[in-house]
Amino acid sequence: MIEIENVRKSFGPLEVLKGIDLTVQKGEVLTIIGGSGSGKSTLLTCINGLEPIDSGRIKVDGTEVHARGTDLNKLRTKLGIVFQQWNAFPHLTVMENVMLAPRKVLGIGKAEAAAIAEKQLSHVGLGDKLDVYPSRLSGGQQQRMAIARALAMSPGYMLFDEVTSALDPQLVGEVLDTLRMLASEGMTMICVTHEMKFAREVSDRVAFFSKGVMAEIGTPQQIFDAPQNPETAAFVKMTQN
């Protein structure tokens, strides 16, 4: 379970998160939608401790992320995160990209790490690209590799930050299919996305962020068909045209 309690966060004078309260249950798929600069990415990077927070609390399986003494490296092994820019490690093959963290962070042996990598890469449809360098892959393939790389750590949660936004339109589908597959397998996921159709399909709940506030949260039907907040309504209307 991820518990977010009254989290505030500023960059200099700019308050980006203005008291966020949100709980994500195990097995849940939550998507976050909202305008540019509303704080969606910042919230994800606060959840895995890449960014500090100013006040409030975030707990992952009961461990407080920003508490002094929390082993962030260990905590991050439970939280897979995939960014808009996939950040393949260019000097490593696809296989080595996926094996690196299991070996160095979890201390898994080479053979076992290779088996894990092969399994995860096949899972995202890259079973035939194991020994290729990332520069030879399309954007969609690199993004799927990044997903496999995160999954190889056996995380309890996956955070996706607009993972299709930097892709050519014809490559978006293959990555969304991978996310759908994970959702159907019961992975707990928080997806920041601009793909409204996808959000409606896979989400248990959809949260709408506006200017650092979670303006509304509910089932996809509530948010997309009967939004209560006028800002949500305006945003949904705008993105559906």
Add this chain to the structure above:
Amino acid sequence: MFSYTFQWKQALAKLPLMLDGALVTIEIALLSMAIGIVLAVVLTGFRLSNNRFLVAITTTWVELARNTPALFQIYMAHFGVASFGVHFSPYVSLLIGITFNNAGYLSENFRGALKAIPDTQARAARSLGMSAVQAFGYVVLPQMLRIAFLPMTNQMVWAILMTSLGITVGMNFDLYGVTQDLNALTFRTFELFALAAVIFYVMTKIIQIGARLIATRLFRY
């Protein structure tokens, strides 16, 4: 009139001695590169830290290494420190001088190389649970060394050539030192130094060709 008669045989007879010297030259160049690379990584780390004292160390080092003659640097490592009662052998002084020079130049190369690697690489590594040191060592450093590989090769060539400056601090068993001593004994000046030049040339060429081979094997991406 041109009255000098070439006596290549006499010079060639000294070739084994000169090749022994060349091995010492290579040894100094390799050691100065190995230590220089490590120091350069540390200096680059200092430069990137927010500590003003550490940044100042790097800045001073780099400025001195790049803007004073290598001869001065080697001289200081011998006679300069001797003024403070520290006495190094010519071999050690030469090694220190060249290493100092290497570290300064390489640190600048590394800094430039790091700029070409997006921050998101380290961020991705950290978000997989790697420590800052792991992220640097497994993700950033290999990419940095690749980008800086050609400048490193050039510095290695330069290190080989810089060993000739050891003569000024009394170094006499590297290639240049050996040649100089033989010259004093035989006065076959042209032949001996021509031979030394050829050996220097062959060494630096081998380094350049070798580096290219290593690069194609190492950097397949």
